[in-house]
Amino acid sequence: MRIALLEDDEHIANLISLWIEEEGHHCTIFPDGRKMLNALKAGSFDLLLLDWMVPEIDGEGVLLWVRENLNWRIPIVFLTMRDNEEDIVKILGLGADDYITKPIRQKEMLARITALARRANVLDTEKSASAELKYGPYTIHLKTNTVSRNDDAIKLTKKEFELVLFLFRNLGRIVSRGHMLESVWGHSQDINTRTADTHISRIRNKLGLLPENGWRISAIYHHGYRLEQIDGDEAVTH
Structure with a gap:
């Protein structure tokens, strides 16, 4: 935290x-x-x-x-x-x-x-560590470190899974690149922001986090990213 x-x-x-x-x-x-x-x-x-x-x-x-x-x-x-x-x-x-x-x-x-x-759901608990987290069609399986969409498994690397978990735990919230790098890669790692940007692009495509599916990952200029669920009317306009 x-x-x-x-x-x-x-x-x-x-x-x-x-x-x-x-x-x-x-x-x-x-x-x-x-x-x-x-x-x-x-x-x-x-x-x-x-x-x-x-x-x-x-x-x-x-x-x-x-x-x-x-x-x-x-x-x-x-x-x-x-x-x-x-x-x-x-x-x-x-x-x-x-x-x-x-x-x-x-x-x-x-x-x-x-x-x-x-x-506030920003801290892992003993209960959640053995559970599944559900966000619409997505299920995050914490025991196996896997993600599925409508029960179909999505193949992710370890870091991609950790990034998916981080973004969904912060659903609707703007998170800085530094916060993301620290939480997923560790603050002692020499990782540049392009690594985070590349991983964001990969999970957007793998999970289908797109407006037409009712989801959006927005890049916030000079700040970071926000994963949000959008309503049907807004999704149609994109």
């Missing part, structure tokens, strides 16, 4: 990042709200952790921008010293999903992150 942390206290930020990395996730630290917003405009994350009082643009400002501008409801957790009831009610009312007061307790924070990610 790709997590963005807004925290201007370097010691706290590094400690939280360490806890997150030890859980097997990737954490990117932003010391001020403006830097985080610039990153959100160019990239994508699975979950945001926001401190309230930070330089440039505060956590509340970041929250409002995210809810007004991102095309999907990314989970957001506030981590802050402000613990009075009015503040908690306000920030939850503005669209935060959870609120944790400082000092942060490691196990509690990680449990809340896991619960939110599970509800």
Whole structure:
């Protein structure tokens, strides 16, 4: 899971990042709200952790921008010293999903992150690891790492399967090329964006993810891709 942390206290930020990395996730630290917003405009994350009082643009400002501008409801957790009831009610009312007061307790924070990610379908769970995921005519068989369309098996390479799974888990959401490369190829791999573009083209053709079939993979300029299901009327016009 790709997590963005807004925290201007370097010691706290590094400690939280360490806890997150030890859980097997990737954490990117932003010391001020403006830097985080610039990153959100160019990239994508699975979950945001926001401190309230930070330089440039505060956590509340970041929250409002995210809810007004991102095309999907990314989970957001506030981590802050402000613990009075009015503040908690306000920030939850503005669209935060959870609120944790400082000092942060490691196990509690990680449990809340896991619960939110599970509800948002951005985290594999024990149940889903042994199940099948269905999206219209497509079935993703997680036990065998295979995909079928109307019960007909589709031959995919290992990376093509992982990319299909990543895109369907993020159905309707814009995902950056960097997010895609990190999730499918691993952030330590020296892979260029042309590799992702080539794999996108292959799975589009193999799965028939085309407007005439009610599906579309759109390239978003300077950002990444979005897989979406389109209605019948829109499909006819393409």
